[in-house]
Amino acid sequence: MRKEPRQARSRATVETIVQAGARILSDEGWAGFTTNRIAELAGVSIGSLYQYFPDKLSLVDAIRHRHLDDSITVMREVRADGLSPGKFAAELVRAVVAAHSIYPGLHRVLLDEAPSSEAYRNPSSEFEIEYLSYYSNAVATYRKRQPNEADHVAGRVLSDAIDGVIHNAARRGAIDDPAVQKELVRLVTLYLGEPN
Amino acid sequence: MRKEPRQARSRATVETIVQAGARILSDEGWAGFTTNRIAELAGVSIGSLYQYFPDKLSLVDAIRHRHLDDSITVMREVRADGLSPGKFAAELVRAVVAAHSIYPGLHRVLLDEAPSSEAYRNPSSEFEIEYLSYYSNAVATYRKRQPNEADHVAGRVLSDAIDGVIHNAARRGAIDDPAVQKELVRLVTLYLGEPN
Amino acid sequence: MRKEPRQARSRATVETIVQAGARILSDEGWAGFTTNRIAELAGVSIGSLYQYFPDKLSLVDAIRHRHLDDSITVMREVRADGLSPGKFAAELVRAVVAAHSIYPGLHRVLLDEAPSSEAYRNPSSEFEIEYLSYYSNAVATYRKRQPNEADHVAGRVLSDAIDGVIHNAARRGAIDDPAVQKELVRLVTLYLGEPN
Amino acid sequence: MRKEPRQARSRATVETIVQAGARILSDEGWAGFTTNRIAELAGVSIGSLYQYFPDKLSLVDAIRHRHLDDSITVMREVRADGLSPGKFAAELVRAVVAAHSIYPGLHRVLLDEAPSSEAYRNPSSEFEIEYLSYYSNAVATYRKRQPNEADHVAGRVLSDAIDGVIHNAARRGAIDDPAVQKELVRLVTLYLGEPN
DNA sequence: GATGAATGAGTATTCATTCAT
DNA sequence: CATGAATGAATACTCATTCAT
Structure with missing residues (x-):
């Protein structure tokens, strides 16, 4: 992960992203696992996703x-x-x-x-x-x-x-x-x- | 298949393409299975691949x-x-x-x-x-x-x-x-x- | 349209794309109307075009x-x-x-x-x-x-x-x-x- | 035209190709006018078409x-x-x-x-x-x-x-x-x- | 920090044209 | 001459990633 989330809010954001990613991965497989879709489902901007995960691989590793x-x-x-x-x-x-x-x-x-x-x-x-x-x-x-x-x-x-x-x-x-x-x-x- | 290969030459081409596709699918999974890579490994042009298979799906189905x-x-x-x-x-x-x-x-x-x-x-x-x-x-x-x-x-x-x-x-x-x-x-x- | 442009910047981008498309359509007809050429003439990347228009048809419909x-x-x-x-x-x-x-x-x-x-x-x-x-x-x-x-x-x-x-x-x-x-x-x- | 057809058979072939081209152009417009389709509709090989017409333009000009x-x-x-x-x-x-x-x-x-x-x-x-x-x-x-x-x-x-x-x-x-x-x-x- | 607009390399597919048989 | 297999440049479109605001 790019950045250890310090505040509670940040930790919650990371959590939301990981959940959204797990959901998509489970439901639609690797093919449906696109960063923009994950961000959208998580309700955060794509910029925020990259704030916490330097790339797609690091997100899938976290999940x-x-x-x-x-x-x-x-x-x-x-x-x-x-x-x-x-x-x-x-x-x-x-x-x-x-x-x-x-x-x-x-x-x-x-x-x-x-x-x-x-x-x-x-x-x-x-x-x-x-x-x-x-x-x-x-x-x-x-x-x-x-x-x-x-x-x-x-x-x-x-x-x-x-x-x-x-x-x-x-x-x-x-x-x-x-x-x-x-x-x-x-x-x-x-x-x-x-x-x- | 789009076209039944008539000449021996074209039957060989189809065979080569199917083999190359199977090799890539086995070694690198669906993600590595790109039509251009398959054609390259098979040593034929991308046009030849599409001469016999109307799309990627029909090739994977053949394999x-x-x-x-x-x-x-x-x-x-x-x-x-x-x-x-x-x-x-x-x-x-x-x-x-x-x-x-x-x-x-x-x-x-x-x-x-x-x-x-x-x-x-x-x-x-x-x-x-x-x-x-x-x-x-x-x-x-x-x-x-x-x-x-x-x-x-x-x-x-x-x-x-x-x-x-x-x-x-x-x-x-x-x-x-x-x-x-x-x-x-x-x-x-x-x-x-x-x-x- | 795929996405409603919110910021002024993106509204301008959409406008530029539509103008460029109209220019090409008028000057060179349907045959010259290729998405890459339109993006180039508009001075934007091909990705930006597809950010706002889901496909070529939707752009021509907008024009x-x-x-x-x-x-x-x-x-x-x-x-x-x-x-x-x-x-x-x-x-x-x-x-x-x-x-x-x-x-x-x-x-x-x-x-x-x-x-x-x-x-x-x-x-x-x-x-x-x-x-x-x-x-x-x-x-x-x-x-x-x-x-x-x-x-x-x-x-x-x-x-x-x-x-x-x-x-x-x-x-x-x-x-x-x-x-x-x-x-x-x-x-x-x-x-x-x-x-x- | 690449070659003036001398024999009756050749003249018939050219005629067939021109008719097929006109039919397609009339029914489907310029977009449907592809050399392979024309050859197919005319019942000749694509090679034969190019025997008489050096390129697509020369065919459309003939039509x-x-x-x-x-x-x-x-x-x-x-x-x-x-x-x-x-x-x-x-x-x-x-x-x-x-x-x-x-x-x-x-x-x-x-x-x-x-x-x-x-x-x-x-x-x-x-x-x-x-x-x-x-x-x-x-x-x-x-x-x-x-x-x-x-x-x-x-x-x-x-x-x-x-x-x-x-x-x-x-x-x-x-x-x-x-x-x-x-x-x-x-x-x-x-x-x-x-x-x- | 957060946002979302912008980027461009990469992918599937078409089609005019060539050339070995 | 005729055939049709082979070619590859060109085209529509996607998606990971960056960066100005």
Whole structure:
């Protein structure tokens, strides 16, 4: 960001812009994400947008950062320890669905379409490391050991499988369909339950 | 297509254009898919491109049609009947990986980013119906019955999960990683093997 | 128009663009009327043109609207009542010549060559109705009656004849030639004077 | 023309191209007049078109030349000598209408929209001289003298007035309307009948 | 700080014309 | 000679970004 907003008013402006950007990104994808449209939807002038974000990339990075932080936070609240595979799977799916409920298309667009200065899907990105360790920990927990390389691979496969189901459901507007959620829970349960 | 190529020369031109388009779409996504760049990479003039494709959309549709046809063909060769879940899963993963090996990013871009005259992810599109029925048939086969509504949901979840793993592996350039493939096989096997 | 100009600066920009468009249309016809050339002649960037006019058609419509309004206004000041045919004809020709003096080719290009969202030469267009009723009123006045169908035909023929003379004179740059004007006055006088 | 066609087949090809060009010019104006479209409508390849016409301008000139020749020929058959003004006017209007009946829009497009190497509306062009002398002769005939400068002006005004009525009628598809023709005859009669 | 007018490089597409077959 | 594939300059229009007010 170009400038750290000091006053409350400035912070509110930044907030409005980020929300407007997230809304457009979720609803219309990267193609609809134009700076003038964002400013208009946010109710600020295009000049003000550039007051806080030096360019379009920095804005999309801000949106991404905030969204991924929110996602991780929601997931961190669901811990594998002490829960049966089925119980954990149910809680996890609930959390993931919740993380996608406000801006259903946002996650997919941010990871798939939108360019980025940092590489968020780069194995070394801060977010990717945290996200991956979450899943490999879950896998290792049910294998009753510290996470090893095999658990990392399994964690990633599990993570990507959930990703695929959620994103495609989001595209079809079926993210709240209980039948889909139930099947996803079954998939996760089976994968975690079977020792190897 | 605007014009059916008659001479061998023009058939080759069309082929080159389609290949160049697929390459760019796979490597750089929809954003990099500009007609001038495609023509340049194909080594033809922009006029030649428009001689055969009335607009950008018709070109992307041609690429998509060809790619989806190829994918379905490869998958149709793997039939669930008579194979154990594990054997089928292994064959299926092998086929899906093969379908993604030349243009790893193409599938995702075609279904996620690129606009389309027909809606290929529309539940009623010819491709989607065939793709979905393939998976629900596999599910129903191991449940030893004709596919019912629950099998359709399971089929879609399985399809989307495989999609997610493959696409994310493709993005990381890890589509040929045997460890990932093995885990994916395990995921599919478990999901298909467990009656319900 | 895409955007209502608020500041004085932008109102001036719009004005400059419209003038430049009228100049080019008059001097070089529809073929020379390219958006980049207009912007260049107006001394603004192509982006500024599109800030106010969503497309080329809307610009030509703006030019047309302004020009036809001006023409009608000039003509409305010449009324047949109380004037002899010869006097009225002289006044009318003077007014029509005046309406063509700044952009001599504009009228013809606007009505003949330039496409339009509304159809200005459509018998039902607002302008055409007013223009036609002006002439049939004049005809009926000298026939000492309310305009009937025959007067409408006569009005149109008179209008088209004047049109032809003026447009061809404009093309030859002879619109101010007194000899031509005098002959045109004679033509109109004879046509209006002879009861039928 | 690039090449004088020697063989009968070549002459037929040229004829077909000219007809196709005239048809398109009349029906769709200068904007629809593209070389590829003309070749297609004529049923020849674009290469063949360029075999006979070095560029687009030479084709439109050929069309123009032929059309103006035909027009003059039709008109030359109507002579003022020995006819009353009313009789002559009636014959003249009939001839002019006939000259516009096959390609109603052609005349206007050729003189107004289409560019030209020679200037056909240039006062010094061969066609213009002949056309003008026709009308000034008619005027002078009824003034019982050799054409002088005043008669030339009157001839041109008369010519342009008829032009205007015919072209606007053509645009409205009303060229065969007897009411319009009758009024035009009246206009011409009055103008020619009144000595001055 | 905020505004919105202005900029111009970049993109899709057309069409007159050339030339290898 | 005829064909039609290939060319590329030109044109309408968009959108990230700057800067005067």
